[in-house]
Amino acid sequence: MATTNKYLNIFQELSKDIENGVYESNTLLPSEHELCERFSTSRETIRKALTLLSQNGFIQKMQGKGSLVLDVSKMTFPVSGLVSFKELQESLGRDIKTDVHKLELNEAPEQLASQLECDEGALVWEIVRARTIQGERVILDKDWLLQSQVPSLTEEICSDSIYAYLENHLGLNISYAKKEITVESATEEDRVLLDLEGYSHIVLVKNFVHLEDTTIFQYTESRHRLDKFKFVDFARRRK
Structure with missing residues (x-):
């Protein structure tokens, strides 16, 4: 050594x-x-x-x-940071796997168009991915990305790192995100694609992600099993 x-x-x-x-x-x-x-x-x-x-x-x-x-059964997720799941995986050093359940190009309905600040009917990539950590499916990520900003996507890219592809291959400058965190009832999709272990609710983190020119290009719903995660931030009092 x-x-x-x-x-x-x-x-x-x-x-x-x-x-x-x-x-x-x-x-x-x-x-x-x-x-x-x-x-x-x-x-x-x-x-x-x-x-x-x-x-x-x-x-x-x-x-x-x-x-x-200390209790490390809950994984720490930064509230303020904007990191990809692969980057988080590398920092945690845990056994993590991504399964892509859906990759489709669809027209944006009214509500999604409002969230992405685009025209109704604009083409949007829809991706659904389950994240397995230490053998348990505990995160369900649902992403919608504007095709006008992301012309093509493959299952291989989605199972690896979408952000690495966007930044390194498409040259997009991902800048900041607005986040909303709530606790909501689990859906049937959650129960099928996650190992909920009897939990009836999930932690829902919504991300509205913007490019450097302030254009919103991605809306994400990251659905977490209640017992496995804590969300942290750093706050300083201003006087």
Whole structure:
């Protein structure tokens, strides 16, 4: 194990232990001394690994007590950020799969035209994708994109990263999104395409996504199983 990367490897091993329940939430990790012995390394290296665990939400350092393991059964989704699911997958480092259930080009009905600020009857891509995380289908993403901005789409693109395709191949400058978060009753589609485990409601995140020139080109409904996710933001008080 290279010395320069040793703390990263220790972080990865301990984070997997926490995710797999080796260290349960609300219990303490072994002491720094015990971890030094386990990994045959210095206290400085262990402290670097613990700092990474703290920064990524796995532990809370308690002065004079040690490192308290936090509940990681809920995945953290940023409210303010505008990231693709693939980018989120890479940052979380979890076993994630996307299944494309629908890819169609249709005329926009009145309500959708209003949401996309386009003419009724304009051509719109409709994509329905289920996201499987750690073996459970817990997110249903429903996207509508204006064909005037996105001339073509394939199932392969949709199962990988639509945003990577839009930015790297079409040269679109995706800029910002307005978001709405509500809790709603699960639909029949939710019950068929998600593993709801008896939950009757879902967390619904609506995204109205704009290009750099302020043009709206995408409307998204991201439907999340209640027990698996928390949404976070950073707020600073203005005086």
